[in-house]
Every structure is written in C-alpha cells, then in structure tokens.
Amino acid sequence: MTSHQIIRLLMLPGIGGSGPGHWQTLWASRQIGCRRFQPADWDRPDLADWLQALDEAIGECAAPVVLVAHSLSCLLVAHWALRPGIGEDLPHRIAQVRGAFLVAVPDPGAPVFPVEARAFGPAPTGPLPFPALVVASSDDPYGSPEHARRMAMGWAAGCVEVGALGHINAASGVGDWD
Numbered sequence: 001m002t003s004h005q006i007i008r009l010l011m012l013p014g015i016g017g018s019g020p021g022h023w024q025t026l027w028a029s030r031q032i033g034c035r036r037f038q039p040a041d042w043d044r045p046d047l048a049d050w051l052q053a054l055d056e057a058i059g060e061c062a063a064p065v066v067l068v069a070h071s072l073s074c075l076l077v078a079h080w081a082l083r084p085g086i087g088e089d090l091p092h093r094i095a096q097v098r099g100a101f102l103v104a105v106p107d108p109g110a111p112v113f114p115v116e117a118r119a120f121g122p123a124p125t126g127p128l129p130f131p132a133l134v135v136a137s138s139d140d141p142y143g144s145p146e147h148a149r150r151m152a153m154g155w156a157a158g159c160v161e162v163g164a165l166g167h168i169n170a171a172s173g174v175g176d177w178d
Contacts, residue, residue: 136161
C-alpha cells in the first residue's frame with residue numbers, strides 16, 4: 001500500500017440503521033469518504049439482502065475498506081466473509097477489506113435476540129480472512145462478554161471489553177467516542 005492510498009470506513013449499522021445520536025453516525029460525519037451500506041429494510045433484516053448490500057457497498061468504495069460494524073452487522077460480516085464460493089468477485093472484495101471493527105456482537109441464542117433477525121444466526125465461527133477487533137460491553141443485553149470472547153476466538157480476532165456500556169449504542173450515551 002502506498003502512503004497516499006485512501007482507506008475508507010464502511011459503516012454497517014445494525015437493526016434500525018444507527019440514528020443521529022449513534023456513534024457510527026457521528027463518526028461518519030467527521031470522516032471524509034466514509035460510506036454506509038444500505039440494505040432494503042433496516043427494521044426487517046433479510047440476510048440475503050444485507051449480504052448483497054454489503055458486497056455492493058464494498059464494490060462502490062473502489063478502495064481498501066475497514067468494516068465498522070455494530071450489533072447485527074457483526075454477524076453479517078462473518079456471514080459475508082466466510083460464505084462458500086459466492087461469485088468470482090468475492091476474493092477481490094475480501095482483498096479490499098483491510099480489517100473489521102465489530103462492536104456489540106449479539107448472541108442469536110439469547111432470549112432477547114430479535115425474531116426478525118433469526119436468519120443471521122448462528123454466525124460462522126471460522127477465522128476471518130482479515131484482521132478484526134471485537135468490542136464488548138460487560139452489560140450488553142444482546143450478548144454477554146463470554147459470547148463476545150467466544151466469537152472473537154472463532155474469528156481469530158482481538159477482543160476488548162470496555163466496561164458497562166450496555167449495547168454500545170445511542171441509548172448507552174457513548175456519543176462520539178474515539
């Protein structure tokens with residue numbers, strides 16, 4: 001990589017699309033060239049649609065990307081990166097990904113996991129083909145720290161526990177954290 005090559009952040013919100021007070025939206029507002037993937041429906045997630053939207057968003061970036069995923073989109077990243085032989089462009093798309101930042105990985109087996117997102121579970125647990133970091137909260141209602149550690153281990157990712165920040169979303173009050 002040359003020193004002047006741009007690496008884009010590609011925001012991958014979870015259900016609901018990360019509204020105006022969400023850290024992803026705040027980060028995107030201060031990053032030049034930051035993009036957001038756009039599935040057909042934020043509230044009724046369809047795995048096939050979200051996979052296609054992610055693939056298209058990476059292709060539209062036309063530059064190396066870092067995937068910045070929250071909640072359900074953490075599972076999406078695993079499904080996307082570890083799906084078997086989908087099209088001839090997939091190896092090129094994976095090569096575009098320089099890393100993934102996976103915040104608040106939900107547990108599809110948890111009682112509070114949204115029924116409308118059941119197709120996203122269970123998530124593949126093989127090593128991701130790019131570096132990744134899982135960020136977990138000690139009191140996330142959608143996924144325990146133990147679950148986050150298990151997923152990070154399966155994905156060959158690092159794992160950082162940030163204390164009691166709920167689901168690390170707008171309701172958690174984290175705002176525009178660095």
